[in-house]
Structures are given as C-alpha cells and as structure tokens.
Amino acid sequence: MRRVFGAIRPVAVSTAIEGLQQPVVLLLSLACFVLVALQPVVQLHTFGDSARLARDCGMGFLLVFGVLVAAFTAGSTLAAEIRDGTAATALAKPVSRPAFLVGKFLGSCAVAAVFAWCQTWAVLFAQRTAEAWVETAKTAGDRRDALCALLSLVVPALALGLAALVNARTRRRFGLWFFAFLAALPPLAAALLGLFARDGSWLGLAGWSLGLDLRVVPLAFQLLLLVAVFCAIATALTTRLATGPAVALSFLVLMLGFLADGAAAGGPAGKLLYALVPDAQHFWTADALARGGTIPAAHTLRAALYAATYCAAVLALGCVSFRKKDL
Numbered sequence: 001m002r003r004v005f006g007a008i009r010p011v012a013v014s015t016a017i018e019g020l021q022q023p024v025v026l027l028l029s030l031a032c033f034v035l036v037a038l039q040p041v042v043q044l045h046t047f048g049d050s051a052r053l054a055r056d057c058g059m060g061f062l063l064v065f066g067v068l069v070a071a072f073t074a075g076s077t078l079a080a081e082i083r084d085g086t087a088a089t090a091l092a093k094p095v096s097r098p099a100f101l102v103g104k105f106l107g108s109c110a111v112a113a114v115f116a117w118c119q120t121w122a123v124l125f126a127q128r129t130a131e132a133w134v135e136t137a138k139t140a141g142d143r144r145d146a147l148c149a150l151l152s153l154v155v156p157a158l159a160l161g162l163a164a165l166v167n168a169r170t171r172r173r174f175g176l177w178f179f180a181f182l183a184a185l186p187p188l189a190a191a192l193l194g195l196f197a198r199d200g201s202w203l204g205l206a207g208w209s210l211g212l213d214l215r216v217v218p219l220a221f222q223l224l225l226l227v228a229v230f231c232a233i234a235t236a237l238t239t240r241l242a243t244g245p246a247v248a249l250s251f252l253v254l255m256l257g258f259l260a261d262g263a264a265a266g267g268p269a270g271k272l273l274y275a276l277v278p279d280a281q282h283f284w285t286a287d288a289l290a291r292g293g294t295i296p297a298a299h300t301l302r303a304a305l306y307a308a309t310y311c312a313a314v315l316a317l318g319c320v321s322f323r324k325k326d327l
Helices: 002-021 023-038 050-084 086-092 097-129 146-170 174-193 216-237 243-263 268-276 286-292 297-323
Strands: 132-135 140-143
Touching: 002 023, 002 050, 002 097, 002 174, 023 050, 023 097, 023 146, 023 174, 050 097, 050 216, 050 243, 050 286, 097 146, 097 174, 097 216, 097 297, 146 174, 216 243, 216 286, 216 297, 243 268
Parallel strands: none
Antiparallel strands: 132 140
C-alpha cells in the first residue's frame, strides 16, 4: 500500500504544479474572479434581493469555470502526455497505469481546490458589495459597499503584479506565484474590510467585524465536490480523447446532470439518464440559504459520499480504458 501511494504522490504533485502553470487555467481563474467581483456592481435589476443574486451568479460562475478548469487541466496534462509520449516514459518506471491515472486525477482535484478557494472569496466579497439597506445618522437607503468592490478588483490586479515582480527578479514560475498571491491576498483584504462599515465609515479595531456571509462556504464546498466529479470524468475521457472533445463532452454531461433529477421521475430512459450522469441538482443547494437558512451538514456529508462513489466508478472505467490504450 505504501508503494502504491508512493507512486501516486509524485504524479499528483507534478500534475498540480503543471496544471497551475497552464495559461488557460490562469486566464479562466482571473476571468472568473473579475466577473464575480463586477456582477454586483453592474446589476440593473436586483428583484429585491441583491445579495442572493450576487451569490447565485457567483456560484454559477464557480461551477461553470470550475468544469472548464477541470477539463483543461486533464487535457493539458494527461492527453498531452499521451500524445507526446511522456506518459509512456513515466510508465516505463515502476508506476502502474491505474496509479498513474489516479495521480492525474488527484492533481487535477488539487488545481480545482485552489481555484474554488479563490473564487469562494470572490463570492463572499460580491455579497458584501451588493446593495443592502444601510442607516446612518445622516442618511438611510440601499447602497453598495464601494470599498469592498474596489478591493475585489485590486486583489487580482495585485496578484498579477506581485507574480510578475517575483518572476522578473527571481525567474520563478509566474503561474504558481499568481495563484499563491491570489489565494493569500483575499483573507488579508477581508481583515482590512472588517475595519470599515458598509457605508465606508471607520470602525477601528474595537468594532472590527468580518462582515461576510460565511453560510456560502458549505455551498462552495459542495460545488467543489461536483467539480471533482468532473475532474474524474475529464481524466477518464482524456485517456481516449483530445482536450477539445473532452471539454465539450464534460459540458454535455453537466447539462444532462441538471436535467437528471427531473428525468428520474419519467420512464426507463429517464431512470437510465439519472443512473449514468451525476445529479448536479444534489450539489446545488443555494435555495437553502434563502431567508437566513443554512445548508445541513448531513446533506454535505451525503454529497461527499455521492461524489466519492461516482469518482471511484468513473476512474475504474478510466483505468480499463487506459489499460487498453496503446502508448
């Protein structure tokens, strides 16, 4: 068992490092962060609940861009290595094909986890930026948190600048340092925001408050579980397909996953669809947060077990496909 884990670990680490260095992953992460930060600023109609609209849009961006990150990471590592012959070289060493495939999957999950961490902070900032009723000694009304909106846009720009500076001074990898700064800067920005009220007035250390709706964290974790499922699907698909077809099929599976819950109540075809594709609705529990609600821990646990079972089944099929692949 120790030898198996010893073979999986270097493959997973190298896949995570390579995935975080991919320009397409950097661009997807940057675009997602900026879009989530901007959408509460450009809202024209809030339907009476600006924070909920910001949360749901932000989580939707996290899911869609997360599926893209999963598919492109698998395509830029496993598919490219099969095509270039790197996989054959790695398998010439005492690394079995199943261990190699599982290592690729875990590395892709690590990239997805870094992506989800950064985007969760973006959603938290978007909720605080969104319009809310604010009363002060002089005024009362709906207003956006301008300071939070500003910091939400400064964070990715600062991460880019600092990564470029490190790269210029030390020649260290730009992509890795960008994600390191993008992951580290949001908590610092949140600590700074705690010193100010929503109207921009100074609270100081005595009145410090985080001011972020942390109820969205379980929802973000469940969406990360769903993205991990797509990491498994993309890893299995890229044993036979190039990156483009794998991305297209991943999105087809995602769309079918949102239809599977309703199709299960239909005939045999609907039940077959529900059995084959992941039930995306099981992971999307944003409605539970309405009117101050929370997501039950038991549901999150069931989602984790469902995701683990589905990933194991898909990876088993991927191992069968990979074992018969001529390298």
